[in-house]
Amino acid sequence: MLTYWHLALLLLYAVRTALAIGQQSCATFSPSPQTFSIVSNGKATPILLSADDWPGVQRAAFDFASDIQAVAGVKPSLRNVTANSTLNIPLAIVVGTLGKSSLVDQVVSHAKLDVSSIQGSWEAFIAREVKNPLPGVESAYVVIGADKRGSIFALYDHSEQFGQSPWNWWADVPANKHSEVFVLSSGCSHGSPVVKYRGIFLNDEQPALQNWAMEKFTNGTGAPLTGSPFNHFFYTKLFELILRLKGNYLWPAIWSSAFAVDDPESQVLADWYGIVMGTSHEEPMMRSTPIEWNLFGQGAWNYTTNRQNVTEFWTVGAERAKNFENIFTLGMRGLGDLPLSPTMDIPGLEAVIAGQRQILSSVFNTSDVTNISQMWCLYKEVQGYYEAGMQVPDDVTLLWTDDNWGNIRRFPIVSERNRTGGAGIYYHVDYVGDPRDYKWITSSQVAKIWEQMSLAVDRNATRIWILNVGDLKPYEMSTEFFLTLGWNSSIWNRNNIDSFVNAWAKREFQLSATDTQEITELIFNVTRFNDRRKPELLNSTTYSLVNYREAENALDLLENMSKASARLYSSISPEKKAAFFQLVQHPIQATYTLANMWISAGINNLRASQARLSANNYANQTEALFDQDYDLEVEYHQLLNGKWDHMMDQTHVMYYYWQQPQANTLPLITKVQARKQALPGPMRVALENSLGAWPGDNPNDCAQGYSCPTPVITFDRFAPFGNVFIDIGAGGPNSFTFTATSNATWLKLSPSKGSISPQNPETRVFASVDWNEVPDLGYAQISLAAMATNQPMETQDIIFIANHTSVPSNFTGFVEGDGGISIEAAHASRNTTIDGITWAVLPNHGRISSAVSPFPRGGNEQNFTAGSGPSLEYDFYSFNTIQGNGNVSVTSFVSPTLNANGDDRPVGFAVSIDSGGPQTNYFIPAAIPGNLPDAWDGLDGFAANNIVYVNNTFSVAPGAHTLKIWMVEPTVILQKVVIDTGGVRPSYLGPPESIRL
Ligand SMILES: *[C@@H]1O[C@H](CO)[C@@H](O)[C@H](O)[C@H]1NC(C)=O
Numbered sequence: 001m002l003t004y005w006h007l008a009l010l011l012l013y014a015v016r017t018a019l020a021i022g023q024q025s026c027a028t029f030s031p032s033p034q035t036f037s038i039v040s041n042g043k044a045t046p047i048l049l050s051a052d053d054w055p056g057v058q059r060a061a062f063d064f065a066s067d068i069q070a071v072a073g074v075k076p077s078l079r080n081v082t083a084n085s086t087l088n089i090p091l092a093i094v095v096g097t098l099g100k101s102s103l104v105d106q107v108v109s110h111a112k113l114d115v116s117s118i119q120g121s122w123e124a125f126i127a128r129e130v131k132n133p134l135p136g137v138e139s140a141y142v143v144i145g146a147d148k149r150g151s152i153f154a155l156y157d158h159s160e161q162f163g164q165s166p167w168n169w170w171a172d173v174p175a176n177k178h179s180e181v182f183v184l185s186s187g188c189s190h191g192s193p194v195v196k197y198r199g200i201f202l203n204d205e206q207p208a209l210q211n212w213a214m215e216k217f218t219n220g221t222g223a224p225l226t227g228s229p230f231n232h233f234f235y236t237k238l239f240e241l242i243l244r245l246k247g248n249y250l251w252p253a254i255w256s257s258a259f260a261v262d263d264p265e266s267q268v269l270a271d272w273y274g275i276v277m278g279t280s281h282e283e284p285m286m287r288s289t290p291i292e293w294n295l296f297g298q299g300a301w302n303y304t305t306n307r308q309n310v311t312e313f314w315t316v317g318a319e320r321a322k323n324f325e326n327i328f329t330l331g332m333r334g335l336g337d338l339p340l341s342p343t344m345d346i347p348g349l350e351a352v353i354a355g356q357r358q359i360l361s362s363v364f365n366t367s368d369v370t371n372i373s374q375m376w377c378l379y380k381e382v383q384g385y386y387e388a389g390m391q392v393p394d395d396v397t398l399l400w401t402d403d404n405w406g407n408i409r410r411f412p413i414v415s416e417r418n419r420t421g422g423a424g425i426y427y428h429v430d431y432v433g434d435p436r437d438y439k440w441i442t443s444s445q446v447a448k449i450w451e452q453m454s455l456a457v458d459r460n461a462t463r464i465w466i467l468n469v470g471d472l473k474p475y476e477m478s479t480e481f482f483l484t485l486g487w488n489s490s491i492w493n494r495n496n497i498d499s500f501v502n503a504w505a506k507r508e509f510q511l512s513a514t515d516t517q518e519i520t521e522l523i524f525n526v527t528r529f530n531d532r533r534k535p536e537l538l539n540s541t542t543y544s545l546v547n548y549r550e551a552e553n554a555l556d557l558l559e560n561m562s563k564a565s566a567r568l569y570s571s572i573s574p575e576k577k578a579a580f581f582q583l584v585q586h587p588i589q590a591t592y593t594l595a596n597m598w599i600s601a602g603i604n605n606l607r608a609s610q611a612r613l614s615a616n617n618y619a620n621q622t623e624a625l626f627d628q629d630y631d632l633e634v635e636y637h638q639l640l641n642g643k644w645d646h647m648m649d650q651t652h653v654m655y656y657y658w659q660q661p662q663a664n665t666l667p668l669i670t671k672v673q674a675r676k677q678a679l680p681g682p683m684r685v686a687l688e689n690s691l692g693a694w695p696g697d698n699p700n701d702c703a704q705g706y707s708c709p710t711p712v713i714t715f716d717r718f719a720p721f722g723n724v725f726i727d728i729g730a731g732g733p734n735s736f737t738f739t740a741t742s743n744a745t746w747l748k749l750s751p752s753k754g755s756i757s758p759q760n761p762e763t764r765v766f767a768s769v770d771w772n773e774v775p776d777l778g779y780a781q782i783s784l785a786a787m788a789t790n791q792p793m794e795t796q797d798i799i800f801i802a803n804h805t806s807v808p809s810n811f812t813g814f815v816e817g818d819g820g821i822s823i824e825a826a827h828a829s830r831n832t833t834i835d836g837i838t839w840a841v842l843p844n845h846g847r848i849s850s851a852v853s854p855f856p857r858g859g860n861e862q863n864f865t866a867g868s869g870p871s872l873e874y875d876f877y878s879f880n881t882i883q884g885n886g887n888v889s890v891t892s893f894v895s896p897t898l899n900a901n902g903d904d905r906p907v908g909f910a911v912s913i914d915s916g917g918p919q920t921n922y923f924i925p926a927a928i929p930g931n932l933p934d935a936w937d938g939l940d941g942f943a944a945n946n947i948v949y950v951n952n953t954f955s956v957a958p959g960a961h962t963l964k965i966w967m968v969e970p971t972v973i974l975q976k977v978v979i980d981t982g983g984v985r986p987s988y989l990g991p992p993e994s995i996r997l
Helices: 002-014 055-072 102-110 148-162 208-217 232-244 264-273 291-296 307-321 346-363 381-387 446-458 473-487 497-509 513-532 550-571 574-609 615-642
Strands: 035-040 047-049 078-080 089-097 125-134 137-145 181-184 197-202 249-251 328-330 374-377 397-401 423-428 464-470 683-687 712-716 724-730 736-742 747-750 753-756 762-769 777-787 794-803 820-824 838-843 850-855 871-878 887-894 909-913 919-921 948-955 959-967 974-980
Touching: 035 055, 035 089, 035 137, 047 055, 055 078, 055 089, 055 148, 055 181, 055 264, 089 102, 089 125, 089 148, 102 125, 102 137, 125 148, 137 148, 148 232, 197 232, 197 473, 208 232, 232 249, 232 264, 249 464, 291 307, 307 346, 328 346, 346 374, 381 397, 397 464, 423 446, 446 473, 446 497, 446 838, 464 473, 473 497, 473 574, 497 513, 497 574, 513 550, 513 574, 550 574, 574 615, 683 777, 683 794, 712 724, 712 762, 724 736, 724 753, 724 777, 736 747, 736 762, 747 777, 753 762, 820 871, 871 974, 887 909, 919 948, 959 974
Parallel strands: 047 078, 047 089, 089 137, 197 249, 197 464, 328 374, 374 397, 397 423, 423 464, 712 794
Antiparallel strands: 035 181, 125 137, 683 724, 724 762, 736 753, 736 777, 747 762, 777 794, 820 974, 838 850, 850 974, 871 959, 887 948, 887 974, 909 919, 909 959
């Protein structure tokens, strides 16, 4: 089975046939004896349906015919026929649902088709050519669904392969035109999806989605009772998208909406389309809460004191939904998605659920409610009730949740995996809440979604997957990935996630392999950048402005991405521009603009504190970028004559607390008086790795802030950048020329002279060393001199110490440079395999290019005592210890994986150096059940940083050593290790990787 699927996946690349992501491919665009014509010679093969099939299948067949027309320019006819119809046609496409379409049942019996592979299988389908399927038809391509959605998914699956993207309407991806379309006679098939209910949750939908929908789907006033714009015109567009993505489940918008009240047609149409409706974790019994309760509820939202009224309220929800496909949310939270009152205890909540099942029993007139789909979502504090022993009936699906930041809080443990109701996952790519909202643009890595959700598959949480997609639009690809993974997780693994993004880019834009690969990398880079820290959490000093060239390097990468995207955008054909803008260009330019704006503001603040005139340029640049940020929003809104007006309404600049600001406001900037010279003279000198500036007093020059000693630059042989810089800048309006000289032949300064003026207010002088000429330790003096008209010469000396470190010629591994040793986790010297488990690379996961985690993870949750499990070894060479005290400090950068294997099995790993004993780290502190540890929250917490820094101290003499990382518990993800030998400075990402010999 696996090899077969891999083969199918390879076909996506090998053959210029159909492109459909993660599916078996059966469409082709040139005929052969093994193909069946859908469109050829300008003629479309007619589609035959049966009047007694599901109306939702009939409806999807209309889409299918329109898709064929969009691709091939000819629309096939659609006809209801019966076995008795007089037909005299050579070819037909027969579509229908097994056991429902009398036509399909007739074909099955007439042609003696074997349908056992799909019979009774949830959402499965087969399709293939059948000769003489019916009297009067020579040959037909027969598309058979095992049930309603099996037929619908079969049709949309073929549409996608023919060239119609699921995002044709929602992201304006044009159909990929082919004058002729064929299918392989052997056809396509699909068994039941891995995850039974695969859905999305529209949430946090104000301002963007709601304002947009108000303009596009109403005449300016929303629903009478709620003002909601989300009526059936809106929802039918959404239902179609969900089905095209092979999803089947929806939690509707709730902020000021009530799905079944806002437009009574919506609920009927959902069922007609084939969408299973639910309500969110906080809305029991198919009623929007608190909206509907506030409108119709009597008394307090309290099951203990107001049981009669609450019961009647829920009964209405059940009655109203009774005739449709639903999953009933059980349980109860406080109004407004808040915890229930502290007085709500376990027996109280058990009584709520018993009462709700009683309602189902009477509404559905059955004593057995176990066949009615029900779900209890263990969101936030609700999980605490469960962990404290609350009992829920076995047939109720337990919906586990993430921490709202993509880290699943708990997976079913072995003893929980055999419940008849199974388990599911509620996951987020958008969130409103602590430590700060993130709901502007795409910021989740697909490699991380894969890592968490594939673990959910391993641990049997496959009954329901629901993704909080916020306003939907900015998260097109992540949404598709989530649903695609749920459809068939078996074809995706840690090593082929890039092929998903590549296939997605190819399907949407149909560019050359090189350009498609470039888009793939752009998507990985932009989501990596935004997942390091959500755009909403950036500030002017997130990235270090002085250490490790961190801010500059971040900007360089973003600038390159911006240029690459702009080049593709300008060259892509006009009909694809709107799609490219929404899916690639906007997220990249918006990300670059915002980051550049924040970093410019930071540089402005720093330069001003250093009395440097160039601060003013950064002030102007910050303002320009603040405007450019809005220009990008306007450009999005003006696409296609305003089709997506308001979709980028989300504010995202300057937060005063966790909630969205009511307007974007300019980051704080300042200016230096440009007409007056700084007190020490026309020249300002600033050094890499320092916030200080010379000459003159500055608290960053030395601790006491005045009479500071001559500044010192220390530089060593293995510093990763190979040079260090000195900025010469204007300290006011007066132009000057400068010289930079040293008293050592081994020290090179480049440039060694220059001119500074208000028009050219700074020059960067790089210092580099010819190590062949330096003894163990080289001392030099750098002299800077500035000459301005009618002023005395201004000078500044700098002491330069060159540390000629060296390692034995036979050493291989990472070498200390610039104060420490920094190692990307994937770059181990060796690793070991124990019991078949080994630390394996997770490409595109985390802050840098990859991470490592023990694989296979399996379901058995195997663990090891420290020092006995699979290990990673990193050889390194050190020259120093912290303040010469014999110690080094090791910081492991681990992903914020939570204690999801149960309270008694916290995540952990161990670290050792050489043959010393391993130090074990359980890095997620225990928390009250249902809560997260304190260290998770806050602007410097695990969630905001999207990393946990784990520190260990070791006594290690300078020399060659081996650092070992040991598996203790499964699912730990290591991204990077930094060994501080005394000189590691503050930064967001840690020092760049050390030189490896
Ligand atoms: C087939 O019959 C159904 C049920 O009467 C109807 O809704 C549908 O429009 C018909 N389809 C065509 C193509 O005539």
